[in-house]
Amino acid sequence: MKRRTLLCAAGASATAAGLAACGSGTPGQQADDPAAKGRTQVEFWGNVFTTPENAWYEKIVKDFNAAQDDVYINYQVVPGDAWDQKLKAAQAAGTAPDLYIQPGRLDTAARTGLLMPLDDLFAADVLAGITDAAKEVSQYQGQFYAFPLLVEPQMTLYWNKDLFEQAGLDPETPPTSWDEMYDACEALAPVMGNGEFPLNTAVDSGTFGWTTVAAQLHVAGHLPISEDWSTADAEDAKYEELIGFYKTLQGEGWIPRQPLGEGNSAQAFGEKKVAMQSQGSWAMSELAADYPDVVSATGVAPWVQSDGDLTHSISTIGNMKWVVDAKAKEPEATASFIEWALGGDPEVLKPFFVDTQFTKAPARDEVTEVVNADPAAEDAPWSDVVFEDIVPHCIPEAQYPWDINLAMGDALQAGMLGEASPAEALGTAQKEIQKVIDREGLAEIRAEMDA
Amino acid sequence: MAISPPSTRRRMHPSRRQDTSMAYIMLAPVLVLLGIFVIWPAIQAVYLSFFDWSFYTESEFVGWKNFHDVLVDNTFWEAVLRGLQFVLMTVPVSMVLSFLVASLATSVSRRVSTVLKVSIYIPSVISGVIASITFVIIYDYSGGLLNALVNVVGAPNQAWLGDPRWALAAVAVPAVWLGLGISTLIMIAAMLDIPDSLYEAAQLEGANWWQTARFITIPQMKNVLLFLLVTGFVGSIQQFELPLVMTGGGPNGATELPNLFIFNHFRGDAYVGYSIAAALLLFVVLGTISSIIFRIVNSEKLVD
Numbered sequence: 001m002k003r004r005t006l007l008c009a010a011g012a013s014a015t016a017a018g019l020a021a022c023g024s025g026t027p028g029q030q031a032d033d034p035a036a037k038g039r040t041q042v043e044f045w046g047n048v049f050t051t052p053e054n055a056w057y058e059k060i061v062k063d064f065n066a067a068q069d070d071v072y073i074n075y076q077v078v079p080g081d082a083w084d085q086k087l088k089a090a091q092a093a094g095t096a097p098d099l100y101i102q103p104g105r106l107d108t109a110a111r112t113g114l115l116m117p118l119d120d121l122f123a124a125d126v127l128a129g130i131t132d133a134a135k136e137v138s139q140y141q142g143q144f145y146a147f148p149l150l151v152e153p154q155m156t157l158y159w160n161k162d163l164f165e166q167a168g169l170d171p172e173t174p175p176t177s178w179d180e181m182y183d184a185c186e187a188l189a190p191v192m193g194n195g196e197f198p199l200n201t202a203v204d205s206g207t208f209g210w211t212t213v214a215a216q217l218h219v220a221g222h223l224p225i226s227e228d229w230s231t232a233d234a235e236d237a238k239y240e241e242l243i244g245f246y247k248t249l250q251g252e253g254w255i256p257r258q259p260l261g262e263g264n265s266a267q268a269f270g271e272k273k274v275a276m277q278s279q280g281s282w283a284m285s286e287l288a289a290d291y292p293d294v295v296s297a298t299g300v301a302p303w304v305q306s307d308g309d310l311t312h313s314i315s316t317i318g319n320m321k322w323v324v325d326a327k328a329k330e331p332e333a334t335a336s337f338i339e340w341a342l343g344g345d346p347e348v349l350k351p352f353f354v355d356t357q358f359t360k361a362p363a364r365d366e367v368t369e370v371v372n373a374d375p376a377a378e379d380a381p382w383s384d385v386v387f388e389d390i391v392p393h394c395i396p397e398a399q400y401p402w403d404i405n406l407a408m409g410d411a412l413q414a415g416m417l418g419e420a421s422p423a424e425a426l427g428t429a430q431k432e433i434q435k436v437i438d439r440e441g442l443a444e445i446r447a448e449m450d451a
Numbered sequence: 452m453a454i455s456p457p458s459t460r461r462r463m464h465p466s467r468r469q470d471t472s473m474a475y476i477m478l479a480p481v482l483v484l485l486g487i488f489v490i491w492p493a494i495q496a497v498y499l500s501f502f503d504w505s506f507y508t509e510s511e512f513v514g515w516k517n518f519h520d521v522l523v524d525n526t527f528w529e530a531v532l533r534g535l536q537f538v539l540m541t542v543p544v545s546m547v548l549s550f551l552v553a554s555l556a557t558s559v560s561r562r563v564s565t566v567l568k569v570s571i572y573i574p575s576v577i578s579g580v581i582a583s584i585t586f587v588i589i590y591d592y593s594g595g596l597l598n599a600l601v602n603v604v605g606a607p608n609q610a611w612l613g614d615p616r617w618a619l620a621a622v623a624v625p626a627v628w629l630g631l632g633i634s635t636l637i638m639i640a641a642m643l644d645i646p647d648s649l650y651e652a653a654q655l656e657g658a659n660w661w662q663t664a665r666f667i668t669i670p671q672m673k674n675v676l677l678f679l680l681v682t683g684f685v686g687s688i689q690q691f692e693l694p695l696v697m698t699g700g701g702p703n704g705a706t707e708l709p710n711l712f713i714f715n716h717f718r719g720d721a722y723v724g725y726s727i728a729a730a731l732l733l734f735v736v737l738g739t740i741s742s743i744i745f746r747i748v749n750s751e752k753l754v755d
Contacts (some may be wrong), residue, residue, distance in 0.1 A: 084718035091506045092723075112721050113507035195593030195608055203613060204701045258592035258613025258702075273593055326507050402719050413703050419615055432526075439520050440721070 035065060039072040040333040043097035045087070048079050050282060051289040052355035060341050060348070067340070071333040091325075098328040099338070102146065103319050107399050107449060110140035116324040118144040121335035126343040134363035136396045137318040141449065146321035147338045148363035150353075153390045154280045154397075155211055155303040155315035158266070158287075162297045163275040167191045174276075174301040177308030178245050185254035188275045198254045200274035201246065203416070207263030208246075209409030210316070211278065213398050215242055216408060217313040219306050224408050224433055225400055229446035232433035234408065240422035241306065243415035250416050257417075270294055278303050281386045285356035300382035302390050310393060317394035319360075346370040358383035361391055399449075401440060407432035500727040517728035527729055529704070530712035531736055533619070534688040537708055540623040541690075542683040545630050546676070552631070553638035554664065568636065575632030583696035586625045587612070590697075612698050615705040622693050622706050630686065634679050641675040642668060677748050681741050688737065709733050 046057050054077075061075040076097070078086050090096040091114065102109070109115050119127065127144055134148035161171035167187040175181040181199070188198035202208045217223055219242050224234035249255045260268035266283035268274045270291030277283070281300075288295050302310045322342065324334050341348060346367040353362055353371040358380040362368045377383060398405060411429035415422040437443065500517050502510040521527050552571055556564045574582070589596045590611035598608040611621040649667050658666070669676070691710040694700055700707035700715060707715070713733065717726040 085714070088506075088718060088723075094506075108721050112505050194602065195598070197593075204699070205703060206699060206701070256592050256613070257610035260593055268593075401721070406719075410703060413701070417615065417703065419703055435524070439725075 033072070033074075036072040036074065039070055040330050041072050041074055042099060042330050042334050042337060044073050044075045044337075045078050045097040045100040046075060047083060047101060048077060050286045050356070052285055052357075053352070056352045056355060059351075063348075064337055064340055071330075071336055073337055094327055096325040096327060098330050098334045099322060099324055101149075102321055102323045105137060105318070105397050105399050106145045106321070106323065107140050108401060109323070110143075110145040111445065111449070113326055115145040116326045116328055116331060118147060118324060118335070121324070121331060122147075122339060122343065126339055129343070129364045129366060131361075131363055131365060133317060133361070133391070133394075133396075138321055138363075141451070146323045147342050149320045149322060149342055150360040150363055151317050151391070152281045152319050152360040153315040153317050153386065153394050154319070155214060155278055156281050156283070156386065156390055157276065157301045157303045158269055158279055158283060159276045159299045159301070160269070160272065160294065160297055161299055163188060163191055163272075167275070172299070174299055175304050176302070176310060177304055178306050180308065181304045182248065182252075182254075184276070185249065185252065189252075189254060192275065196273050197256050197260075198275050199249060200260055200268050200277040201249065201255050202259075202263060202278070203246075203250070203255060203257065203413070204259055204263065205406060205409035205413045207259070207409070208412040209402070209405035210397075211263070212242065212408065212412060213405065214313045214315045214395055215303075215305070217395060218309075223398065223400075224429065225404055225437070225442075228443060229400065229437060230443040232430045232437060234411070234429040234433055235423075235426050239408075239411075239426055240415075243412055243422040243425060245306070246412060246416040247418070247422070266291070269298075281359040281390070282356065284359040284380075284382055288357045298382075300385045302385075302393070310389070312393055313395045315390060315394045316397045317391060318397040350374065359386055361387060400442065401436060403436045404433050407436070496727050496731060500724060500731055502724055503722045504724050504727070505722055513724065517724040518732065520725055521729045521732055526704070526707075527709075527712065527732075530707055530709045531733070533705075533707065534690075534709045537619060537623060537626075537690060538684050538687045540620060541626045541630070541687045542680065544623075545627045545634055545683060546679060548627070549631055549634040549638050549679075550664075552635045553642055554660075554668070556635070556639050557642045568639065571635045572632035574628050575630075577629065579629060579692035580696055582625045582629055583693050586621075586693075587697050590621055613702050615702050618698055618702055618705045622690075622697055625697075626687065626690055626693055630683070634683065637675060637679060638672065641672045645671045673748075677745070680748065681744055684744065685737060685741060 044061065048054065049057070057075065061073045065072055087096065087100065106115060110117075122144075130138065130144075130148060131151075133151050135144075137151065138144055138146040138148045157174055159174050164171040164184075167184075167190070169184060169187050175184045185198040192198060202211045213223070216239065220236045220238035222233060222236070224232060224236075224239070226233050246255075250257060260273060264280060264282070266277065266279055266286045267290075269277040269279070269283070270287050272294065284295075284298070284300060287298060302314045305314060322338055324331055324338075328334055342363075346364070347370065349362065349367050350370050353360055353367070354374050354376055358371065358377055359382070362371060371377065407429040410432070411422075411425040414420045414428070415425040419425070420428065499510075501512060501514060503513050503517075504510045552567065556567045556571075559567070592598065592608055592610055592613060595611075597611060601607075601609060609617065611617050645668065649671070650663060653663050653667055688708070689710050690708055691714065694706040694708055694711050695714070698706045700711050710733075713726050713729045716729065717723060720726060
């Protein structure tokens with residue numbers, strides 16, 4: 001499942017919450033707010049995120065609408081799996097929102113003309129303040145196509161120190177390599193009850209698709225497609241080792257055979273059904289908001305790597321950006337909101353990073369300074385781990401089409417479940433990736449992107 | 452010599468002419484809606500299937516490329532075959548269960564029959580999404596109801612939705628449950644239409660339940676069974692909500708039924724030509740199989 005879909009799909013409760021959060025109850029339909037009269041109206045679509053994020057989005061829109069009289073932001077939450085088809089249907093009909101939130105790389109959307117280039121909508125100094133890491137995931141051919149809200153690592157290791165202690169492990173020393181992970185799981189297994197596991201990782205194709213990109217690069221030194229996107233490169237024996245890692249974890253019963261929840265959720269860890277989990281840095285904010293009793297016993301570290309080398313490609317980094325639709329009816333008004341919320345006074349953005357427990361890196365250095373100066377930052381020891389031990393060693397999200405992520409996710413799942421040998425699974429991925437390359441003409445696209 | 456249409460019209464009885472006009476007037480809204488929401492989109496879909504259609508940039512004519520891409524794509528055919536497998540898992544079970552429940556409902560007292568009919572119909576009014584979420588909770592790997600029952604008999608937890616061996620069957624269960632009400636009610640209606648004299652004669656001959664069912668009930672319900680078979684086939688192979696919500700098509704594509712396959716392409720691809728071509732080809736496949744079913748099991752007018 002795609003990262004975006006995962007973020008959206010939080011089941012019935014999230015759907016209900018999302019609908020309740022809608023101004024009108026129907027995404028895309030304008031709220032009947034008397035305050036909107038006489039103002040330039042901007043449609044803004046968002047997803048269902050973690051509790052503190054949802055609250056921030058509601059508040060930022062409310063604050064902006066109250067702060068001036070010219071522009072009215074109509075914020076609509078499009079819940080669950082409705083996002084993709086809702087947005088595509090709106091794009092096809094020419095009724096897409098002016099502004100919406102998008103995770104992942106923007107290259108395909110920019111290339112196919114879905115997004116409005118932003119450089120002319122903002123003063124140069126506003127865009128100049130964006131960090132290099134955030135620029136990497138917000139630009140296409142040197143042009144901004146998104147205003148980044150944040151960057152965050154998508155794979156970190158969380159461990160429960162209490163359970164480590166019960167298992168006779170050092171609660172302050174998490175595993176760093178695959179072998180150490182096996183040892184930790186072996187020690188933890190007797191401590192866990194029926195339906196509980198030493199570790200929770202991705203076990204489905206979609207989640208594997210986005211969570212293992214950095215690991216693929218780490219083990220093999222390359223991604224499963226040649227740099228010029230002309231040929232598939234998935235049949236590397238090193239990828240077999242990566243499959244073997246997950247196969248071992250599952251074969252020993254250390255990870256569940258079926259996902260214990262959404263791929264981007266820390267619920268199982270919060271409910272103490274698992275002693276460790278691989279999860280994005282956002283998990284800490286979810287734990288703090290929804291499972292506060294486990295926070296004091298939770299440790300955060302870089303996700304384990306094959307060789308224990310935690311200094312390169314240990315996670316992908318990227319995530320939520322605000323994009324303006326290429327057919328936006330009110331681009332200037334939209335830009336004024338973006339500039340106020342994301343590109344202006346750092347104090348406006350600060351609550352987002354404080355409320356999400358210092359787990360996300362701001363996209364502007366001046367915001368980082370303000371956030372770090374908050375007294376609560378000292379009570380969030382994991383933020384140092386995230387920003388000093390993880391973020392510098394991350395790679396940007398993959399630029400190639402999602403089908404390639406999914407082909408590798410399929411291979412990992414098939415190999416892990418024993419549906420095919422690792423070599424066979426990668427052979428299938430190789431064919432699938434080559435099919436996508438040929439069908440989409442990826443070599444020409446890559447050349448166009450590099451032009 | 453053929454009679455010319457105008458003279459025919461002239462000779463039409465005034466009341467009949469009025470009936471015909473009224474029929475056209477009453478049909479008009481439906482035909483207009485059909486034209487707007489079905490016929491025109493279908494024509495448009497055929498047209499767009501020959502393009503790399505992008506919403507925001509100029510579309511590029513690619514001829515038969517999209518159809519070719521679909522036809523040579525193993526994953527499309529695997530999805531179609533999986534759909535047929537799903538039909539085999541759901542339609543026969545649903546028809547047999549419906550037949551048994553309908554037989555029971557027509558042979559018990561009116562009060563019990565009413566309770567039975569209401570009970571069996573309730574799932575039909577439940578949203579597929581709600582049913583999916585309910586069954587996801589039942590199938591939950593850690594804490595689900597089904598695994599709690601499995602544990603009672605000493606077996607370990609099973610990954611009902613995470614194991615390719617179980618997943619499609621696990622999705623088939625709510626599909627049968629949701630569809631049972633409608634097919635049962637239709638069967639009850641068909642059974643009530645069978646003349647009592649046939650059963651009385653069979654009773655005099657000493658026929659048992661199975662003989663009555665085999666030689667009277669089933670042959671008399673042939674057209675209804677054919678209808679349920681074809682609609683069940685089409686509905687089942689086009690099942691979409693259940694795998695979307697319950698598994699997203701996983702694990703490893705084990706529950707990616709044809710419509711979900713098309714949907715996943717629709718939301719993932721930069722251009723939608725492939726999805727449209729796949730949908731049109733699926734339409735052809737379904738139409739062909741439905742016509743084959745009609746051909747094999749001929750419907751005919753019943754003779755008492």
